[in-house]
Amino acid sequence: xxxxxxxxxxxxxxxxxxxxxxxxxxxxxxxxxxxxxxxxxxxxxxxxxxxxxxxxxxxxxxxxxxxxxxxxxxxxxxxxxxxxxxxxxxxxxxxxxxxxxxxxxxxxxxxxxxxxxxxxxxxxxxxxxxxxxxxxxxxxxxxxxxxxxxxxxxxxxxxxxxxxxxxxxxxxxxxxxxxxxxxxxxxxxxxxxxxxxxxxxxxxxxxxxxx
Numbered sequence: 136x137x138x139x140x141x142x143x144x145x146x147x148x149x150x151x152x153x154x155x156x157x158x159x160x161x162x163x164x165x166x167x168x169x170x171x172x173x174x175x176x177x178x179x180x181x182x183x184x185x186x187x188x189x190x191x192x193x194x195x196x197x198x199x200x201x202x203x204x205x206x207x208x209x210x211x212x213x214x215x216x217x218x219x220x221x222x223x224x225x226x227x228x229x230x231x232x233x234x235x236x237x238x239x240x241x242x243x244x245x246x247x248x249x250x251x252x253x254x255x256x257x258x259x260x261x262x263x264x265x266x267x268x269x270x271x272x273x274x275x276x277x278x279x280x281x282x283x284x285x286x287x288x289x290x291x292x293x294x295x296x297x298x299x300x301x302x303x304x305x306x307x308x309x310x311x312x313x314x315x316x317x318x319x320x321x322x323x324x325x326x327x328x329x330x331x332x333x334x335x336x337x338x339x340x341x342x343x344x345x346x
Contacts, residue, residue, distance in 0.1 A: 142275065144227055147342060153310040154288070155335065158257065165336070171242075172335050174230075176195045180216050181221040181300075182217055182218055183344050183345075183346045184214050184215060184217070184219045184223055184310075184342075184344060185214070185215045185217055185340065185344065186212060186213070186214050186215075186249070186292065186314065186338045186341075186342035186344055187212070187215075187287045187313050187340065187341055187342065188210060188212055188290060188314035188338050188339075188341075189211040189212065189213055189257075189337075189338065190210070190211045190251075190309055190314060190334055190335055190336060190338055190339075191208055191209070191210045191288075191318065191332065191335075191338060191341055192208065192209040192210075192291070192334070192335040193206075193208055193314050193318060193334050193336070194207040194208065194209070194263075194331075194332070194333045194335070195207040195263075195321075195332075195337075196238045196286070197324075198269070198277065198281070199266070200267040202268065202274045202277075203267065203269070204234075204239055204261060204264065204266075204267045204269050204277075205264065205265050205266055205267070205270075206232065206239055206240060206264050206330065207250050207261070207262075207263040207312055208232060208240070208261070208262050208263065208269075208290075209259060209261045209262075210230070210259070210262065210290050210314075210316075211258070211259045212257070212258045212259075212260075212290070212292070212314065212342075213229070213255055213257050213258075213259075214250065214255065214256045214258065215252045215253075215256075216235065216251065216252070216254050216255075216258050217253065218252060218253070218254060218300075219252055221252070221298055221299065221300055222249060222251050222252060222254060222298070222299035222300075223249070223250040223296055223297070223298060223299070224247070224248075224249050224250075224293070224296060224297040224298075224299060225245065225247060225248050225249070225250065225294060225295075225296055225306070225310075226247050226295045226296065226297060226307060227244075227247065227294050227295045228244070228292060228293075228294035228295075228310070229243065229244055229245070229292070229293050229294060230242070230243045230245060230260045230262055230263050230290065230291070230292050231243065231257070231262055231290075231291055231293075232264075232288055232291070233238065233288070233291055234269075234273060234277065234286070234287070234288055234289075235273050235276055235287070237269070237270050237273055238261055238266050238267075239264050239269075240262040240264035240267070241262070241263065241264055242293075243260040243261060243296075244263050245258055245260060247332065249299075249312045253264075262290070270275075270315075272277075273327040275338070281307050281320065283325065284319055284320055284322070285317055285318070285319050286317070286320055287315070287316075287317050288315075288316045288317075288318060289313050289314060289315060289316070290313075290314040290315065291312065291313055291314070292310065292311070292312035292314075292342075293309075293310070293311060293312075294309075295307045295309060295310065296308050296310045296344045296346065299327075308346050309329045309345075309346070310344070310345075310346055311344075311345045311346075312342050312343065312344050312345075313342060313343045314340055314342035315337065315340055315342075316336075316340065318336060319336070
């Protein structure tokens with residue numbers, strides 16, 4: 136075999152070099168795209184939405200033996216997107232009530248929606264539960280709170296959101312909102328009677344938000 140033949144590189148080596156260059160180019164492109172997204176995200180600094188529990192209308196709140204609770208509320212909750220350049224997709228949002236860390240109503244779904252820059256949405260879902268068993272450790276507290284005339288409730292929002300920056304849409308993030316409501320059942324003078332034993336309570340309480 137001649138020296139010229141021994142110095143000729145095999146075709147497989149050339150293909151491997153080509154594949155390596157293509158792979159390296161793809162990695163560089165992905166790295167640049169990721170850095171660009173992170174820079175845009177850091178500059179815009181999206182702020183989590185703001186929620187306010189405006190009011191709660193109580194249609195039913197009855198405890199029957201042995202410690203079964205039937206409740207029916209309509210709550211008005213406002214949601215505000217404080218961002219100037221970031222939109223919010225609410226993909227899946229459920230609202231429910233709880234008493235001392237126990238869920239006492241079923242989940243009520245809010246239709247998926249998109250919230251633009253600095254927009255405000257108002258939701259007025261009904262949340263209710265029929266013959267929900269109260270945990271034994273909460274039964275005593277519920278009796279005491281009823282005797283005092285004030286029931287501490289939490290209206291919670293559990294859902295998934297996505298952020299939109301220009302044409303970029305992020306992955307899904309868990310949205311968890313807690314709105315405190317101290318309902319005075321002892322004297323209906325604190326609320327607005329609506330007929331059929333329904334009473335509307337003006338609350339205007341800011342909610343805690345975790346995303």
